Every structure is written in structure tokens, then in C-alpha cells.
Amino acid sequence: MNKLNPIEDNIIEKDQSQQTPAKLELNNHQINRLKSGQILNNKKISFKFNEEKLQGYEGDTLSSALLANNKILVGRSFKYHRPRGIFSAGTEEPNALLEIGKNEYQEPNVKATTIKLFEGLESRSQNHLGSLNFDLLAINDFLHPFLGAGFYYKTFMWPKSFWEKFYEPAIRRAAGLGSLSGMPDPSTYDKGFLHCDVLIVGGGPAGLSAALEAGRANLKVIIADDDFLFGGRLNSENFIIDDQISSEWSKKSVEELLNMSNVRIMPRTSIYGSFDHGIFGGLEIKYDNYKDQIGKPRQILWKIYTKFAIICTGSTERSIAFGNNDRPGIMLSGAIRSYVNRWSVSPGKNVVIFTNNDDGWRTAQDLKNKNINIKAIIDSRENINLKDKEIPIFKNTSIIDTSGRKQISSVTLSSGEVIKCDCLGVSGGWNPNVHLTCHQRGKPIWEKSINAFIPGKTPSNMLVAGTAAGLLQLGENLKSGHTKAQQVILSLGLKCSSYTPPKAENENATNSSFWHVGASRKRSWVDLQNDVTTKDIKISYEEGFRSVEHLKRYSTLGMATDQGKTSNILGLAVLAEYSGKSISDTGTTIFRPPYNPVPIGAFAGRSRGKEFKPVRLTPSHKEAENLSATFVEAGLWLRAQWYPLKGETHWRESVDREVIQTRKFVGICDVTTLGKIDIQGQDAAEFLDCVYTNGFSKLDVGKVRYGLMLREDGMVMDDGTTARFDLNHFVMTTTTANAVSVFRHLEFCRQCLYPNLDVHLISATEQWAQFAVAGPNSRKLLEKILDKEYDISNLNFPYMGCKKITVCNNIPARLFRISFSGELAYEIAVPSRYGNSMFKVLMDAGSEFNVVAYGTEALGVMRIEKGHAAGNELNGQTTAQNLGLEKMMSKKKDFVGNVLSRRSELNKESIVKLVGFKPVNKEIELKAGAHFISLGKEACTKNDEGWMSSVAFSPSLNHSIGLGFIKNGNNRIGEIVNAVDPLRKSNVEVEIVSPHFLDPEGDRLRE
Amino acid sequence: MVINHPLLGPRDSSEFVYLGDASLMNRPNWLDKDAGQKFYTYQYLRDNPHLEHKELWFHEQGDRSWLIVTRNTSTHEILKVELAKKFFDKGG
CATH class of the missing domain: 3.30.1360.120 (Probable tRNA modification gtpase trme; domain 1)
Known part of the structure; x- marks a missing residue:
């Protein structure tokens, strides 16, 4: 919890003196920073954006620091290369994706809204050809009539051969996000496991309220939040809780939790997935400064085992679709409030608010309190209970267009009026973050009173509290966290604390269902990250892609790094309108993990390079x-x-x-x-009779026998020798490759097939x-x-x-x-x-x-010289008969594979048999994998008679030799066939010989 | 997934190896008249039921016991876990 540590004065002074030329900063920097506010204004941090040196403060995110420096244009859109600015203040960010770090540290597609600012951070905008200000690929914007939904299925069809060589590479170059360095990542990642009574996901009002109660009742609690500062929206608002300003209440609550040894507080930990039986996946970011963490893990992937979980993931604001609603300077209204209240940054000086609910008004109020000029509140609703005498209010009005290429300069209202501005806050209502409640195929339910989906049926050990549950007002939000924690406490058979839930007023939260401005003639964006407009949704619908799942795949709505957090509900509301169905009937796409992107490096953890697997x-x-x-x-x-x-x-x-x-x-x-399995017990011999084709009961003590093991389907599983050291003690060897699977099979036989035998097994390979x-x-x-x-x-x-x-x-x-x-x-x-x-x-x-x-x-x-079968011959497709070992299959007893190995198809005269091969011309080298074709026949599948499985140069015979399977081979000794290898273009005449190239009688063994 | 091992308590599914339908325990008698047909059915024909399913799991990274796990194939809820050996003693 970086924010919670007191800052030592002497360090600050030292840092300041070292870091930045003071003059520069006064003239050019942080012109949007407000005079007072929550952010600790005394520790400065320098960073770079597109090679320009800038300054921010400890506690900034990269996005708040960029806004403080009036960096309104921060990127280009995916497809049309439209200028784009910071849109949100959290993990839902669709626009401000930057590349951070250089060379091996380069990391693409980082959301500026989630990066904690650190000294020396280097960031760059992505997806432009030329500079950010003059992107040559902005030409795509003029070509938009050809680049709509599914354009590549239609536009680039002819000539066919052009797709792979020309169109696709060109499109991939033009449309895309950041790039990888191509170098190995020098950072370390790790994995860990945690256990708790209750996991509280989210450190906002509901989460803190739940954690306080669960912690006070002495439960083993984990509370995780993806932000580096706990409090969630409490840091972005000026609410009052228990007579304190909300950010102060949250700070004090965290301090109380920090003092509880039974509570683990995990900031910067994104719970990305909910899995079966109370398991959650979390990604913890330990260090931001990519240069600082050599040797220590930068990120940790946690697997968290929980008895209960309380989902307090809050809610995400959605936009409204209207003409040119994607210009830099157009932001979510709640995000503007975050920047102003939490980071003391005003994204604009003349702000317009466009809203369909009461929340937009709160932004106007907070900005007004900071002396920021509110030019107008445009509210789509006719009946509003709110009033403001100082701000021009436009009821029953909407925005139909905006202007300003690199920053918004004006809005055009449905009434025709034009209002100049440099920032527009949009509020389309709040969507509960139901994702984690749906990862086990739970389906969210449409809740008309808040015009949003709320969690449906959840697993029995998962509870939901706060705005995630659709309780959008602070008072009931805090209370629900407390109540859900009490439910968990009682379920665990423990006693609740004597504390009452934290108290707060319920704020105004009237809302309406208003999704997009139909009167707009200009393109109206739904999904900013994927450049999907209302028109694309209409096209998809008209072309038959009518289920939300099809809409998503065809239009790309809701894909990529933000997974449509700001756009999905808006998109399906628009679809519902076109289809004439209700939103509830239209439904959502399936929610799948991860909620936030998880780097592959974190999944790999330490298992990379030489540590990929044990040696x-x-x-x-x-x-x-x-x-x-x-x-x-x-x-x-x-x-x-x-x-x-x-x-x-x-x-x-x-x-x-x-x-x-x-x-x-x-x-x-x-x-x-070679695998070694120690087998003991009164019935050890009988057990071996069951698993081997040949008998072992009569094997004398002090003797070894070769054994052949089949699968139940009659194919050879493994072979090896088994030694009898005592009447009831055998030692079996297996092939190296099958040591594990044979042991597993023997345990299966012992426990599941022959449980009445007195026999015990232990692996003694090591x-x-x-x-x-x-x-x-x-x-x-x-x-x-x-x-x-x-x-x-x-x-x-x-x-x-x-x-x-x-x-x-x-x-x-x-x-x-x-x-x-x-x-x-x-x-x-x-x-x-x-x-x-x-x-x-x-x-x-x-x-x-x-x-x-x-x-x-x-x-x-x-x-091979001796004709012993090994891995190449025991490939799971060969029988004892193929190997010429049919005499080892006892007829007097049962064994695994016995019945099915006797199927007629496996015992025909024409089956392949293991034999030896030598080249007619001894100079020629044989090739494993070659297929045998009778002389004079065409080399085709129809004439295929078998294959060469193993070859070697025999120094004893001084020529190449091979083992292989050929039809009826044991009756064809002396015949000459072709060994054909079309892949490597070889065709060798070979003679079929006995597989025993040396000492066929075995005299040497017995000397 | 977590499997509640009858002897060792709750264990992570990554410690186990899955085999399949527990009917694999009912190996036919090789001396039966229609043993060929019975073994064919035993080896190749499996039910793939919705909801309750008895299946075999091997605690390979643990005590090496074969378990009969009764699992709801729709919700993944694990309803019962028994040692295969004991299961057998009860006559299936």
C-alpha cells in the first residue's frame, strides 16, 4: 500500500533536486493540475511520453499525470486511426493504451489508467504511422465506408491469392495495437497459493464494509483490489460516511484492517477469474518500475482457495452513442469526477455534461465546487428532480454531433444549438460488474429499476454486495457489505461483531433507459477500442448476425484488452432496439475469465527456459x-x-x-x-499373471523372466524383465518412457480390478x-x-x-x-x-x-542388431502378434488385454510382422519411416505393405540395418522389396531377413 | 477443482489424473460365453450422462489411491468421493 506510507521529507527534497530542472516544470508542466485536493502534492515524479519529459506526483496514474500535463490526445484508434484521448479512470479504459519501457522491457497495450506513475517511466502512443499528431494512416478514416463490420470478408476477396500475401499483412500493419520487443522478458514472474475463510473481491465501500465486519469477527480474510489505493469510488467522490469524507473513511478503514493479523490486504491484485469449488485466480503487480525488479517477481499469479467469497467488484459507467462521440476530451462523467477529486486534475476548463441519469449532475456539482466552468448539462430526460440555478440545463435534449479533431471544441444539440467546450462528460448509467458471478456459466438478470444487468444465481459459497449487486446508492451499498459478511460469519458457525454498518446517505440515483441518439447522422461509437459504431451493429443485424455471440464475432464488439467493459451493454441495447426484442431477451455474451488481461509470463511463472520442466x-x-x-x-x-x-x-x-x-x-x-517397481505380497505372483501375458507363478526364486504387458484393447503397452527375489517379492522393470504410466496402470489393476489380491507396489526407480x-x-x-x-x-x-x-x-x-x-x-x-x-x-x-x-x-x-523391440516398435499400435511374440500369450489364464487381443482382425494371416531388413546395395543407408512396396508395384497407399520402424548402421556387419513391420513378414524371409520414402525422395531395395542380425541362437548370452 | 480425498481431505485437482467412467471397474469374466462382446462393450462403450457421473481419478501426486468421484457434470459439484478399493468391497 504505497499510498498509505508516510512520506519522509528529506527523501522528497533529495528526489526533487536530482530529478528535474525546476524552470521547465513551472512553465510547461501540469497546467491542468488543481491547487488543492487529495493527491500528495509534495513528491514529484518525472516520466516521458513520446520522448517528452513530463512531471507528475506520487499517487498519480499515468493517465492522471498525462491529463495534468494537458496530454488530451494519447492514441489512435484501432481501425480508422481516429485521434483518441483518455476515456475512463480505471481498468475499463478502451483508448489510452500505451507502450511502456524500451527494448527488452517494452510492454505493449498497457492501460494508462492502471499504471502507477514511477520515476523514469517511459511511455509511447501506439498504432500510428508517423507521429501521433500526424498519423498517415488516418486516411483509413476517410475510407470508412469500406471498412465497416465484416469488411474483410467482403472488400478484400479478389483476387483470392492476394489475401495471404497482400491484404492480410497490410491490414495487420494498419490495424492493431502495440508491438512486442521480440526479446526475452528480463522480469521474473511467480506463482503462489493462498487459503482463506472469505475472499472479498474489491476494496470499495462494500468490500471495506464487509472486510471490517469479517475481520472483526476474526475470520481469515483476504481483500483484493486491482487499484494501488483502496477505496474504489470513495476516493473519487465527496460522500460522507460516519461523518467523515469518504476518502478519509476508506483510509482509516484500511488502517484498521492492516492492524488485523487475520486480514491480508492485497492492493494491485486483480481477481481475474472465478473457478470451481471456490477457487479464484488473482494477478498481483508487485513492482511497476520494470527496471527495478531484477531477481524479485514483478507479478505474482495467485491461486486462492476460499470457503466463501463476497464479490464487491463495483460497477462501471457506460457511454451513450451519438455522432462523433469518440473525440479526445470526451470522457465518462464519473471518470472526470475521479480525476478532479482523487488526482486534483481537471481534464478541461469548459466542460459540458451529457447524461441520462442523476450521476452526471454530480460531476457538474463537484467541478463547480472546484471552480471549473460547467457550460451546460444536457439531460435526455424530460422529468428531472434536480436543479441548478447557475448552470444552463437542457432537458429532453441530446447531443447529435461534436467537432474538434484532436480535442473536442464544441457540441451540437438536438435543438440545433452549438456549445463551445474543451471537455465533455458522458454518463449513460452504471453497469454492475457481474463478471465473476458468471464465470461458472451464471446468467445475469436484467434489472429494470437501474437499467442494467445484475448477478443471477451464483454458486452457494459466493455472495455479492454493493453496486456489483445493483445497489447503486452508498447507504445501502455499505450496509450490504456488512450484511453479506455477517451471513458468511454465521455460515461458518461464528459470532458477528457488535459493530453496526457504516452509515451514509443514499444519494440521488434516478436513471433512464436511453442508449443512443437516433437523430445523429454522424458515426456514433459504441466500442471505442474496436471502432464499432451503431451502424456496424445495424449492418451485422441486417446481414443475419443476430445473436449477441454472432454480433460479437462479426463486428468485434467487446473484444480485445477491455473486453467491452464500457461498450457491451450499450451494444446489446442497440441490437435489442434493431431487433425489437427486449434487452433481457437479447441477453449478454458469455462471461469468461480473465476479467483483466493476464500476461502469459505470469502464467508461465518460473517455468521458463531451463526451468520449463524439471531435469x-x-x-x-x-x-x-x-x-x-x-x-x-x-x-x-x-x-x-x-x-x-x-x-x-x-x-x-x-x-x-x-x-x-x-x-x-x-x-x-x-x-x-528404466522404471523399477517393487512388488510384494502373498499374491504378488498371481498379480503378475494378471498384468502380464505370460505366466510368472512358476518362475523360480532367483530367476528373471521377460514379460509382455498389453492394454485392455489388446495392443502392447510395455515390456520388461521381472525378477523374483523371494516367493513374495518381485522387482519389475519398465521402459524409461512408460515408467509412470505402467505404475499408474498397475495401481489401477491392483485397486480397481483385483482388489482382493494381497499385493503392494512401490516405485523404486529413483x-x-x-x-x-x-x-x-x-x-x-x-x-x-x-x-x-x-x-x-x-x-x-x-x-x-x-x-x-x-x-x-x-x-x-x-x-x-x-x-x-x-x-x-x-x-x-x-x-x-x-x-x-x-x-x-x-x-x-x-x-x-x-x-x-x-x-x-x-x-x-x-x-537393433539383436532384433529387440523398443519404443519405435511398441508405439501403441502394435500387438504381440505383430511383434512375433504371440507365444507369450498364455492360454491357461486371463490377463489384461487377453480377450480383445484375440479379435479376428488382429490375428489374420496378412497382419504385419516384425522382421529385419538389409539393403541389397550395402553402401546405401536405410531410413526409418520408409514404407514397403512389393517390387514392380506403384508406390501408393493402396500397395503399402508396412513400414521401417528403426534403423542403424551396424558396425558389426559394416552396413545399414533396419527393423520394420511388413505384411506376413515371417513367411517372406529372403524376398526383396522396395523401401520407399517419398518425403525424403528415396527408394531402396531391401531384403527381408530375420530380425536377429547377430547370434540368432543366443549362444553368447549363455556363455 | 478441489477433490475431497476420503483420507487426506481437500486436495487440488492438479494432483490427480483423470481416467473416466467408473464402469471400468466392472471388468467382465474372460470365461463367459460372450466374453468378446462383453469386453468390447466394457472397453469401448461408455455412457456420457448429464448430471451425476461416477468417475475414476488417480491421486498420482499424492497417496496413489484410485478414487471414485461422483460429480455433477453440469455444475462440477462433487457429491461423493470414495476409495475405489472400498467401493469394490461394497459390491459396487
């Missing part, structure tokens, strides 16, 4: 780095891909060497990333570091590090054995005699904390046996 390192990562490994991402894991030696310039050199050396001597590979030790020298190597009592001779520890052992003097380990490479091989697992040193020990111990470290590439080459 999992293998236990031997450090040692692999020492060996200069090249790493590859495998899901979240970072795995060693190969280990280049000095002088090796191509990855193939390293990989070929690793393969050859492993097959000839011994190689070490970190295989920790707990055990595991290394493949492969190659003819692997046994000799392991014998060196195993503790003496363990005998792993072929006789005592044959192929597919497993046992618990100790290594390196009593370190517990698990040894499996399994092989993915096709060589005599083992996998050894140790607790993860020993992983890195285990890798080093294996490498050191292996040096006398010519050991080599190998990565995932060599692993892949060796498994």
Missing part, C-alpha cells in the same frame, strides 16, 4: 560429464548419448567404437532410467542406480568388485539369474544376468547414492579388460 539426472551423471559425454533428453531424464574421445569428429565414430568395444570386450551403460555390464569380459570385471563369497560362474549364476549380493566391501547390490545387447551381460543395481562411484569403480576395474562406457546410441544400435 532428472542419472546417478552417474557427474562421472559421465567427466568423460565428456554428450547428453540427450529422454523424457525428463538427461542421459549420456555417447562418450566422444579426443580426435573423434563425428558421433558415428564414437558410437561405432562403443559398440565394437562392448561386443569384443566389455561396456558399461547407466540404465537407471532408489536404485542400475548399470548394464555387457560383453565377453563382463563376468571377469564383476568378479573383481563382488565380495568374495559370491560365485557368479556360469554354472552357479546362469543366464536369467538374479540375486542379492554385496560389492566393494558390503555395499548391498542386486545382480541380474540379463542382456539387451545380446552379449554375455549383467545388470547391477546399487542404492542410488552409490551410483556415481559404482560407475567409476566399474570403469576403473574394467580398464584391464578394455572396458568402454557406452551411451544410448550404442545401446540402440546393439538392440
